[in-house]
Amino acid sequence: MACKNQPGRPVPPPCSAKPAGGAAPQNARALLSDSAFNAVLHTVLDNNPGMDPSMASRILVEALKFVHAASLFPTVPIAPTREVDEGWHALILHTHLYATLCSRLGRTVHHYPERPDPSRHDPEVVTRTVALIEQAGYTPDAELWTGPDRALVGVAANCSHTPVPGGCGPINPGNCATHGGGEE
Template identity: 50%
Template sequence: MPDVSALLEKPQRAGVIRTVLDNNPGLDADMAERIVNEAIKFTVACAQFPGARLRPSRVVDEGWHALILHTRVYKELCDGLGRFVHHTPESPNPSRHNPGELTRTQEKIAETGFTVDDALWLAPADESIPVAATCEHSPPGPNGSCTGDCSNTGPN
């Protein structure tokens, strides 16, 4: 089983975790680290399965946002994965929520060899883990053929 913490150097990881903590007053450091870990796993799955129509949960999206804000770190991660994973935010709309997308995403993360932290893959309306992230991800094309950014990735 791969070690997610090995994908970012310790100071880089600490910076991303600090961003999650700064954006979410009251969140404990252990939860922030779990969120960042899951965001990294999500990025890995998106890079490995670019046509799979993957989508982060709202909680995992918080970690992904923090990771993306560290642009050099994010670029280096994506370079190491062989594919840049783009992000297109859209305001949440519970009517668009498809639980199958979150399940498929978790399955693809497991296929990369990582263990999924199931507790972080909550439906958009579930606020039992309060985070600042308020976006979801829209289909990039007019036909709605994809439901998340992971199918809208390209080589570096």
């Protein structure tokens, strides 16, 4: 069932042009059409009653940045925060849209959830993830890239992605530090 504009839920603005003057960061919002972005945005909002639509939009944009970075750097162990993971979950629920996005990015970024366990949290994973998002040409929303003890907003997503002992990566613990994008 396609999501339609709902009363009280703003339609996100069209993909904005790069600001004038100098090299501008990439616009992750432009990875999806307005209708596709709106559909996924409504999924985030539906899964998180009472969430401000602008926060849901920020979460989704960060999820797009994360997926793009994960596709560009498939062997580096990176992971989203719980907030960003909420946006990634919403993207994945739109299977055709997500498959098309991953295809355009050059590889499928698979999701391998773990039950949350703060004792496994490695702050270097967030630091590394943010650095690769920047390397991909984006400006991360720093408020959404904090550790599990400083969440900006509560979300429905109840999984985490952390390195397991032995050096395997947080995205695909069974395939040592890959995002599963090379083989299907």
